[in-house]
Amino acid sequence: xxxxxxxLILGVLIVFYYIFAKWKQQFWKRNGxxxxxxxxxxxDTLLLTSGKTSVKDFYKDIYFNNKAKGQKFVxxxxxxxxxxxxxxxxxxxxIMKQDFEYFTSHGLFHHKTNILTMHLFxxxxxxxxxxxxxxxxxxxxxxxxxxxxAFVIKSEQLFSVVNKCGINEAINAKDFLRRFTTDIIAYxxxxxxxxxxxxxxxxxxxxxxxxxxxxxxxxxxxxxxxxNFLGNIGYQALPSRMVQYYSKVIxxxxxYRETSGIERKDFIQLMLxxxxxGKIDDGMNENQKIQHFLSDKEIxxxxxxMYLAGFETSSSTMTFALYxxxxxxxxxxKLRGEVKEVIAKHGGLTYEAVIEMEYLDRVVKETLRKYPIxxxxxxxxxxxxxxxxxxxxxxxxxxxxxxxIALQMDPEFYxxxxxxxxxxxxxxxxxxxxxxxxxxxxPRQCIGMRFGTLQTKxxxxxxxxxxRIFLDKSMNPPLQTCKALILYSFEEDLKLxxxxx
Numbered sequence: 205x206x207x208x209x210x211x212l213i214l215g216v217l218i219v220f221y222y223i224f225a226k227w228k229q230q231f232w233k234r235n236g237x238x239x240x241x242x243x244x245x246x247x248d249t250l251l252l253t254s255g256k257t258s259v260k261d262f263y264k265d266i267y268f269n270n271k272a273k274g275q276k277f278v279x280x281x282x283x284x285x286x287x288x289x290x291x292x293x294x295x296x297x298x299i300m301k302q303d304f305e306y307f308t309s310h311g312l313f314h315h316k317t318n319i320l321t322m323h324l325f326x327x328x329x330x331x332x333x334x335x336x337x338x339x340x341x342x343x344x345x346x347x348x349x350x351x352x353x354a355f356v357i358k359s360e361q362l363f364s365v366v367n368k369c370g371i372n373e374a375i376n377a378k379d380f381l382r383r384f385t386t387d388i389i390a391y392x393x394x395x396x397x398x399x400x401x402x403x404x405x406x407x408x409x410x411x412x413x414x415x416x417x418x419x420x421x422x423x424x425x426x427x428x429x430x431x432n433f434l435g436n437i438g439y440q441a442l443p444s445r446m447v448q449y450y451s452k453v454i455x456x457x458x459x460y461r462e463t464s465g466i467e468r469k470d471f472i473q474l475m476l477x478x479x480x481x482g483k484i485d486d487g488m489n490e491n492q493k494i495q496h497f498l499s500d501k502e503i504x505x506x507x508x509x510m511y512l513a514g515f516e517t518s519s520s521t522m523t524f525a526l527y528x529x530x531x532x533x534x535x536x537x538k539l540r541g542e543v544k545e546v547i548a549k550h551g552g553l554t555y556e557a558v559i560e561m562e563y564l565d566r567v568v569k570e571t572l573r574k575y576p577i578x579x580x581x582x583x584x585x586x587x588x589x590x591x592x593x594x595x596x597x598x599x600x601x602x603x604x605x606x607x608x609i610a611l612q613m614d615p616e617f618y619x620x621x622x623x624x625x626x627x628x629x630x631x632x633x634x635x636x637x638x639x640x641x642x643x644x645x646x647p648r649q650c651i652g653m654r655f656g657t658l659q660t661k662x663x664x665x666x667x668x669x670x671x672r673i674f675l676d677k678s679m680n681p682p683l684q685t686c687k688a689l690i691l692y693s694f695e696e697d698l699k700l701x702x703x704x705x
Contacts, residue, residue: 228642231286232279234594238270239279247281253420258685260579260609260692267291267610277591285605293617293639296606298592299583300646308332310648311584311603313426315435319501320447323509324651326585338496339506339651341484342474348654350469351392352555355658358388358401359553365401366667366702374676374699377526379404379503381519385662386412392655393510395457395472410451411446412515418688444594450511454504471510475503486575510652516691517577518656522663523698524575525567527683528624529668530675530700536668539563540705543669558661566626566659572642574624579609579692581644609692672703 227242232239240248251257257265258371266289270278276292290296299307309328314321324335341347362384369375383400390396400409422441425434440447457472458479467473475498477484482495498506529536542563550557558564583604590597598604613621617638618628628635643650650656667673675681676699684695 220435225284228284228286229281231281232288235279235599236425236594237277237279237288237598239281240266240273242281243347245283246287247283249280249282253282255687257649258687260685261689263289263605264606264610264613267614270700271614274392276476276594277596282427285603287605288598289607291607291610293611293614295591295609296639296641297645299604299606300581300641300644300648303589304646304648306512306585306587306589306598307583307604308586308648310582310585311583313431313434313441315431315439317435317438318441318447319504320450320508321441322501323505323507328584335498335502336647336651338478338498342471343590343651343654345654347474348658349555351471352658354391354470354613355662356553356653358384358391359662361387361399361401362666363670364665366671367704369702371703372701375699376680377698377700378519378523378694379697381522381663382413382515383409384522385515385519388659389511389514392470393472393507393514394453395461395468395470396453400622407449411449414443414446416516416689416691418690429650445658450508451504454507455500457604458503471507472503480504510655513650514656514659515651518659518663520577520691520693521571521575521656521660523694525571525660525664526667526673526700527675527681527694527698528574529567529664530625530673531681535567535624536673539567539664540668543665547669553665558658558665561661563626564661564664566629567664568657569629569640570624570626573628573640574606574621575620575692576612576642577692578642578644578690579607580705581606581608581641588691606641607640608639611641614639667702670705672705674701674703675699676701 229239229242229244229247242248243250246253249262252259252262266278266280270289271291276295277288277290279286279288281287290299301428309332310325312321312326314323314326316322324332324339327335362380365383366375366380380401383404386400387398390398390400390408394408396408398408400406425439426441451608458476460466461472461476474484478496478498479500491618529539542561546557546560547553551561562689583606585600585602585604588597595689612618615621617635643653643656678699683698686693686695
């Protein structure tokens, strides 16, 4: 009898779940949005959550399949949770720019009990707006120029380390470049001279790489539950070792600078100016009436974001660029010619010389077009939004995905998109508002875009100026995408052969 009762209860629960799931998975139809055919348990994301496809390919397939049907947007489900994917370039632009007030959030977890999550990328609303205002003066061209000596020092170290490799030795490009970006970020954002280029095994680097390990349970919890609920029950998004380490490093650096009076041309110094004076003292903000002070907790969170944003993204972009340059020797030779010519003109590698390298700029832009590190740009609807010229609605709290990779690989905007062609971005070729959004767009465009681009260019300049690079024979292009990571990365290490120029 007990068994029958148990089976009856179980059967009732299954029927109840089935009816409830069917109702939940009609959310988009009720809001006038076309949708896919979700699985009752997994929604539309089984291939993604099972690791059978990458984030890049998942959203790219949705974009092209539904654009071919003439649909400008399509609803999908993560199990029972609704999400909308935008498949129209003009609507993507509206969401990020003209109608930004409806989509001010990235929809990512952050809570005051998780200090390292309280940074600019995660914040929203007035809190985000105020923090953005505080930090914007730190990322001007003049600040990049001020820090340029640090880039030069680390670039010279990169050359020195690579130069020690034998001509028949295959180098792991991503490993060298990760160490390069780690050293630059540590030097400019944390005030640390780590030299992981020569001493790879360092706790700072190891913990940094741990930051990018997939945490599927965390992802699920943050999707299902509200951030206030998670924060209030003591949920921690990142390992305590990581939080303690970064917090300790920044607190010690701040204390040392404040007690010693030592000043350096780096982000920590600029943050200290905001902490104590509420403005950056560079002679350009003398008439600034509103002061924007930074607390120690804000400094800890923002320096952590600088590390996350600068370490992986720039090293991956340089890796992709070198991969394409190794396969396109004519482009590589043309770039090397420009680099040498401009450096000679300026009597050395200066900030002005880097800015003058137009072909280098095209190479970087084409790399970011074909290989945007963040292949999908997340937004969260913060107010009910009626999609223009339709009867469809995006409701408050709904996740919105802008498929950057698909837009930038769409032959409608970029003919022969698989071909690496920096000349797409020459003045003679008009792109006619073709979407190029590797740093996002609108008010939430990446604040560190100048820093990341400069870091990327310096790494490429250093290697191309001094070495000819070729793919190692062990490489079998095209290289596959890593399915385990959210950010765009190759599945295997990029092995290169080098020749001294």
